[in-house]
Structure formats: structure tokens, C-alpha cells
Amino acid sequence: MTAVKTAIGLMSGTSMDGIDIALVTTDGEAVVRRGPSHGLSYDSGFRARLKAALVMAGAIRHRAERPDALARIERDLTLLHAVAVHDFLHAQGLKSSGIDVIGFHGQTVLHRPDDGLTVQIGDGALLAAETGIDVVDDMRAADMVAGGQGAPLIPVYHRALAANLPGDLDGPVVFVNIGGISNLTFVGDDGQLSAFDCGPGNMLIDQWVEAHECGAFDAGGAIAAGGAVVPDLAARYLNHAFFTDNIRRSLDRGDFAPPAKGEVSLADGARTLAYVTGAAILRCANHLPARPKTYIISGGGRLNPVVMSEFSALAGQSGARVVSSDAVGLDGGAMEAEAWAYLAVRSLRGLPLTFPGTTGVREPVSGGIFRPKP
Numbered sequence: 001m002t003a004v005k006t007a008i009g010l011m012s013g014t015s016m017d018g019i020d021i022a023l024v025t026t027d028g029e030a031v032v033r034r035g036p037s038h039g040l041s042y043d044s045g046f047r048a049r050l051k052a053a054l055v056m057a058g059a060i061r062h063r064a065e066r067p068d069a070l071a072r073i074e075r076d077l078t079l080l081h082a083v084a085v086h087d088f089l090h091a092q093g094l095k096s097s098g099i100d101v102i103g104f105h106g107q108t109v110l111h112r113p114d115d116g117l118t119v120q121i122g123d124g125a126l127l128a129a130e131t132g133i134d135v136v137d138d139m140r141a142a143d144m145v146a147g148g149q150g151a152p153l154i155p156v157y158h159r160a161l162a163a164n165l166p167g168d169l170d171g172p173v174v175f176v177n178i179g180g181i182s183n184l185t186f187v188g189d190d191g192q193l194s195a196f197d198c199g200p201g202n203m204l205i206d207q208w209v210e211a212h213e214c215g216a217f218d219a220g221g222a223i224a225a226g227g228a229v230v231p232d233l234a235a236r237y238l239n240h241a242f243f244t245d246n247i248r249r250s251l252d253r254g255d256f257a258p259p260a261k262g263e264v265s266l267a268d269g270a271r272t273l274a275y276v277t278g279a280a281i282l283r284c285a286n287h288l289p290a291r292p293k294t295y296i297i298s299g300g301g302r303l304n305p306v307v308m309s310e311f312s313a314l315a316g317q318s319g320a321r322v323v324s325s326d327a328v329g330l331d332g333g334a335m336e337a338e339a340w341a342y343l344a345v346r347s348l349r350g351l352p353l354t355f356p357g358t359t360g361v362r363e364p365v366s367g368g369i370f371r372p373k374p
């Protein structure tokens with residue numbers, strides 16, 4: 001039997017803006033054929049329920065617990081993922097019988113690595129029943145049991161992508177995902193991985209703009225473009241223990257809070273937070289084994305020109321260049337979903353998902369729970 005599988009990846013990230021879905025044909029190792037991708041946005045009502053889910057999840061002490069209405073939200077989240085899969089298959093002229101496996105991330109509602117607790121809601125067995133496709137879910141849990149941070153998991157996929165980058169990029173090359181939270185991956189010449197979360201990505205900007213009833217995010221960086229960086233406010237974020245400690249930790253949405261309303265103007269706040277997003281990545285890059293020369297940016301942050309220009313200016317001071325993943329032939333909006341497809345195939349094959357250099361896990365470990373179709 002061939003090790004190459006056709007897999008769908010499903011990601012509902014920390015921004016809680018919707019579901020990304022991508023098709024990848026892969027052996028979970030060097031063979032990666034990227035297929036089509038699509039996104040399904042949550043409506044404001046469902047986003048509000050997910051935000052309520054974060055509060056409910058605060059009471060969880062064991063990862064299987066579902067207090068309050070969490071079980072109901074989990075079910076509805078799963079059914080929305082099933083709709084996303086059905087719509088995607090239909091649009092691509094594919095049948096469920098043509099898909100070997102779905103890699104299902106679910107929605108992180110609680111992430112406390114210091115307590116060994118990470119909770120992604122999403123019912124893999126229900127998704128397998130609804131789609132008629134085998135599902136692998138819960139890919140973070142085994143890593144935490146083995147002493148890892150439970151995140152980031154995307155680095156092993158970055159390593160596969162690194163093998164096929166255009167030859168004219170100056171190395172070392174670092175992949176940076178600017179989602180709700182940012183994370184980065186350094187791939188050594190020997191394939192050795194060094195990766196970690198690297199600060200709040202867009203989540204503070206989103207919360208700040210939303211608190212002013214100016215939408216769910218700063219579209220095109222338009223608000224930030226009219227403001228100025230407030231140094232004291234920026235310093236407050238950048239002096240957080242996450243940056244000053246020598247230990248690399250993975251982040252939860254709740255680890256940073258937006259400024260108090262009225263503390264600074266809307267535009268100055270948005271500009272300062274865009275600056276913090278870029279400066280945070282550079283601070284964390286100091287922990288890498290070598291100074292990066294090229295940063296490849298994926299995730300929604302690449303669509304905020306102010307985040308990109310603040311980051312490019314700071315990176316430029318250290319002699320590095322910042323490029324959007326799309327400029328090097330990669331889909332910056334689908335990369336996490338692609339990664340979850342890739343990880344599902346690795347899980348089926350028992351290959352490691354995480355490594356000491358990525359999550360701090362004691363030794364490379366596989367992960368994921370297999371939920372067969374009925």
C-alpha cells in the first residue's frame with residue numbers, strides 16, 4: 001500500500017474568524033503536493049459563542065470536561081466543519097471516498113502548558129460520521145503528556161516546505177506565522193528544527209479595534225496607518241516575562257490583554273500594537289541558533305501592511321528581508337490547514353509530530369487520535 005495519502009486539513013485558529021480548509025497529497029515526509037484551499041467565515045453570532053466558550057473553558061481541570069454550554073458549542077463547531085468539508089468537496093468536484101483522512105484541529109479554548117493542559121473542542125468521531133471520512137484529531141495532547149508545550153505543531157510541515165523554496169532566498173530562512181498568535185520556525189541545514197511561539201500576532205489589534213466597534217480587525221491596517229507608536233505602551237508589552245525569560249513558552253489567547261480603552265487613541269493603539277507584533281518576532285528570533293536573513297510571513301498578519309512595514313523596518317536593521325509567503329509560491333492563508341492535513345498523514349504512519357527543538361518535548365513524539373468513519 002502506498003504511503004501517499006490524500007488528506008484534508010481543517011484549522012480554526014486563535015483569531016476565531018473561521019475555518020480554513022486545504023487539500024494535500026502527501027506521504028507525511030518529503031512528498032507534498034498542495035491542492036486547493038478554501039475558507040468559511042464564522043458569522044458574528046458564532047464568534048460570540050466561541051468567545052463565551054473561552055470563558056466557560058476557564059473552569060476545565062481535565063481535558064475531557066465540557067462545563068456549561070461547551071458541549072453544545074463543540075457539537076455546533078463540529079457540524080460547521082462538516083459543512084465546510086461538504087462544500088469544499090462539492091466545489092472541487094471531489095467525493096468523500098477520494099479522501100483518505102481529515103486532520104482536524106478544532107478550536108483551542110484553553111492552553112495552559114505549565115499545568116500540562118491544552119483543550120481543543122471538536123468532536124472527531126462526529127466529524128467522521130458526518131463526512132464519511134476517517135479523522136485524526138487531538139494532535140497536541142500527546143506532546144504535552146511527554147513534557148512538550150503542545151505548540152507549535154506546524155514546524156515539521158515548514159521543514160517539508162523549506163526543501164522546495166526558490167533558490168535565490170538568502171539563508172538562514174525563517175517561517176513566521178502571524179495569526180492570532182505568532183510562531184516561527186528555523187530549519188537548520190541538517191533539518192534540525194528550532195521553533196516557538198513568538199508573541200501576540202493579530203489578537204491584540206483585533207480586540208482593540210473590536211472594543212471601539214470598528215469591525216473584527218484593522219482591515220488593510222487603515223486605522224494603524226493614521227497613528228503613531230506610543231513608546232511606553234510598546235515597552236509595557238515587550239517587557240512582559242514572555243520576552244525577558246530565557247525559557248520558550250507557548251501562548252494562550254489570554255496571556256496578553258489589549259490596552260484599556262481610553263489609555264491611548266484608537267489609531268495610536270492600533271499602530272503601537274502593530275509595532276509590538278513585529279518587534280515581538282524579532283525579540284524571539286534572538287533565541288534562534290543563527291541570525292535569520294529572510295523571514296517568510298504567512299497568516300492573516302501578512303495582509304496588514306502596517307504590521308508588515310513595522311516588521312520589515314525592524315528586520316532590515318538586522319540585515320534581514322521580510323517576504324510574504326505568497327511571493328515565494330506558498331499560500332499564506334492555507335498553510336496551517338495544509339499542515340494539519342500533513343500532520344494527519346504523519347499520525348497515521350506513527351511519525352513524530354513534535355521534537356525537542358519545537359515544543360521542548362523530551363523526545364520526538366507522534367500524536368493524534370484516529371476516529372474511523374462508521
Ligand SMILES: Nc1ncnc2c1ncn2[C@@H]1O[C@H](COP(=O)(O)OP(=O)(O)OP(=O)(O)O)[C@@H](O)[C@H]1O
Pocket residue numbers: 012013014015016017177178179180181182201202203205206216217218219220221298299300301303304305336
Ligand atoms: N485584510 C486584512 N487586513 C488586516 N488584517 C487582516 C486582514 N485579513 C486578515 N487579517 C488579520 O489576520 C487575522 C486572521 O489571521 P489567521 O487566519 O492567520 O489567524 P488564525 O489562524 O486564526 O490564528 P493562529 O495562527 O494564531 O491560530 C484576522 O483576525 C486579522 O487580524
Ligand SMILES: CC(=O)N[C@H]1[C@@H]2OC[C@@H](O2)[C@@H](O)[C@@H]1O[C@H](C)C(=O)O
Pocket residue numbers: 013014108111118150151152153154155179180181182183197250251336
Ligand atoms: C494552543 C494553540 O492552539 N496554539 C496555536 C496558536 O496559534 C498560533 C500559535 O498559537 C501556535 O502555537 C498554535 O497553532 C499553530 C498552528 C501550531 O501549532 O503550529
